[in-house]
Amino acid sequence: MVQLSPAESGRAAQGDTSVTRVLGILDLFAPDTPVWTVDMLVEHLSLGRATIYRYIRALCDAGFLVPVAGAGYVLGPRFIEFDRSIRLADPLLHIVPPVMAELRAVVNGAQLLCGFYGLRVLTVLQDKTDPNITMSMERGRPFSLFQGSPSRVILAHLPTYQLRNLALNQQKEIAAAGLGENWTEFRDAMRAIRKTGYLVASDIDKALVGISAPIFHAPGAVAASLCLVRLKESVTPEDAAFLGGLAVWACQRISAELQAFRPGNAGAGAPAFPISRVR
Amino acid sequence: MVQLSPAESGRAAQGDTSVTRVLGILDLFAPDTPVWTVDMLVEHLSLGRATIYRYIRALCDAGFLVPVAGAGYVLGPRFIEFDRSIRLADPLLHIVPPVMAELRAVVNGAQLLCGFYGLRVLTVLQDKTDPNITMSMERGRPFSLFQGSPSRVILAHLPTYQLRNLALNQQKEIAAAGLGENWTEFRDAMRAIRKTGYLVASDIDKALVGISAPIFHAPGAVAASLCLVRLKESVTPEDAAFLGGLAVWACQRISAELQAFRPGNAGAGAPAFPISRVR
DNA sequence: ATGAAAATCCTCATAATAAGAGATTTTTTT
DNA sequence: AAAAAAATCTCTTATTATGAGGATTTTCAT
Incomplete structure (x- = not known):
């Protein structure tokens, strides 16, 4: 049987795993909205505060986010490092x-x-x-x-x-x-x-x-x-x-x-x- | 009460959540081992094959990994894009x-x-x-x-x-x-x-x-x-x-x-x- | 340095869902 | 076009993510 909807929409997108959600958070940090606070994320994602803190902690520990003054977070240094890795290889x-x-x-x-x-x-x-x-x-x-x-x-x-x-x-x-x-x-x-x-x-x-x-x-x-x-x-x-x-x-x-x-x-x-x- | 072990080891590392594991996979893709196959990951991480495929799919969907010829994966274009985001901002x-x-x-x-x-x-x-x-x-x-x-x-x-x-x-x-x-x-x-x-x-x-x-x-x-x-x-x-x-x-x-x-x-x-x- | 306000983390019971084995489908090679 | 390899799916069990609210730590102004 052929899956039609993913084919039609160009790419499968049934992701509803916690990993997908966490990675999805990073997409929010676009050039025009580079700073997100926990409150913004709680509201935007309709998730519990504790959950957001858990997600953010994982991302911060990995260096994908960095806390900034005033309860906000921005994209972290790990992306810069990975880009260098890719360049070097x-x-x-x-x-x-x-x-x-x-x-x-x-x-x-x-x-x-x-x-x-x-x-x-x-x-x-x-x-x-x-x-x-x-x-x-x-x-x-x-x-x-x-x-x-x-x-x-x-x-x-x-x-x-x-x-x-x-x-x-x-x-x-x-x-x-x-x-x-x-x-x-x-x-x-x-x-x-x-x-x-x-x-x-x-x-x-x-x-x-x-x-x-x-x-x-x-x-x-x-x-x-x-x-x-x-x-x-x-x-x-x-x-x-x-x-x-x-x-x-x-x-x-x-x-x-x-x-x-x-x-x-x-x-x-x-x-x-x-x-x-x-x- | 003061947490001693995290302080001693320099940084907390009690992570054993699936998110942590998935993000940890990316660290394996260092300049000297830029290509990982599913088999290598299964062995290295002692996880089931299906689980590794699930992890990898999440990372590929997000653009953090890319499949290459020969059943291998390398770091994906998303890092390059995020670095650009950071540069622009x-x-x-x-x-x-x-x-x-x-x-x-x-x-x-x-x-x-x-x-x-x-x-x-x-x-x-x-x-x-x-x-x-x-x-x-x-x-x-x-x-x-x-x-x-x-x-x-x-x-x-x-x-x-x-x-x-x-x-x-x-x-x-x-x-x-x-x-x-x-x-x-x-x-x-x-x-x-x-x-x-x-x-x-x-x-x-x-x-x-x-x-x-x-x-x-x-x-x-x-x-x-x-x-x-x-x-x-x-x-x-x-x-x-x-x-x-x-x-x-x-x-x-x-x-x-x-x-x-x-x-x-x-x-x-x-x-x-x-x-x-x-x- | 001290204290008030804000931000973050922890505890715990419950409900959700991630893991694994193996069958199935898709992709790639010959 | 067929065979081999890679990736995905199905399903059950056991793991673990979630959210509420309270405890704690961090931050900032005095």
Whole structure:
């Protein structure tokens, strides 16, 4: 029997375990509401005061929250530490910066390295030259898997069975992004992108053009994408094709280095550098 | 009645709730063991397979873990996103970079901005000039509250009652760091630092000297510290004093800006920019 | 330093739910 | 397309999370 509701809503969300609730609390600490008091949480979550204190204590002990003056709590230092852990373990952050430096003058705009994580894509590294390009696309900025050239070029290079799953489960989002109304349309659209090797798009910031190519951890396994960004008005079709070729060339080099890369700490049977799976 | 064991062990650790266990799993994903499989977790934690899958699902749904090829899991993108949230909300990251740029030439070494979070201090921003200084002190690098000039200058400026608590609960660590064998010694040591206004130390990397001054969010409320770093061999006592004065001057400017700062998004009654409490 | 106000934690009975074993479904590889 | 591996589900039992209110600690102003 097929579960319809989770598929329809895009992601299962039946979570009602205490762990889910505790982790959910962290989501409340968004940039526009960075401080929460116990009273606010009690009211917002309709839970007993003691329970909230228990939750908060667990989060504080783990360093995910920090108490601040005036009975409030904010996001804690552990996130900063974990981000550093991830940075230290990520071979792309060793390999890509020199490549970006080489491309900088030719691109004359900006460059993004976008990582692929399950169903999400996010900026992992940024290199900006043109001060006219005001992007808040720095590390940590999330993208939908279906919007923007960095995401879509990754999407296009996912294994077939993952694309099939997406076509089934994310039908609405795919159609909304203009990637096809059904599986065959979607598959053909993705195939076309793969054939070109790079993707030119201008769907996130209309004033900009992004030209992206895929980075592979292993043959057939996308790990990330490199996106070259320019002001739209300064890009002719020939420029776009040229930058596309440039991106592909750079990404081939990056992929080769990535596949040669073996971390010194590699655990016995552990994958050298792991690729995200969808779902 | 006084709880002795938590005080002795430095921090309470009686956690045996499911939330604690789940959060504890994340600690396993350290830089040298970044990939964990379900089997490894089952064995390591002596828990049922179904339970591990339940835990992992909660963490994956929250974006704290990501499945990778080969039945493994790694730290997820949510940490990168949360770090960005914190960066975006942190006024210090707006205020300090230009100040560091001004100081750069004079310091001729490196500069650290260290934030204060509960019982921890960590690097939040780094500015390096001298290539001979090889520090891995970039954002996210944690410090003990008792080691290093950035930490200790913050420590010295904590409110008296917090110092008293520390003297009670962290007695061993304080003695080990040479900050005094008892409350009066500790208090006097801290007072001496406050009187100087800055702190010169060389206790983390013996080849370097750090000269730190405190940054206040409100009069009497430390929020962070600025640390000027130089190779030890190139620092005379006069240099140290000069850099100390420079640090204090810079921190006064930073503190003034910080106290004037009111985030545009400030929620109704929420503190403008929150200061960490100890504990 | 002292005391009042606020914030946090503890105790305990009850009801909710997390754990585990094994079958089942989904995903991935060949 | 089939086989292997991974992840999820089902169900019962025993664990443990919950909430109310009181005890305690922390904070802040005098």
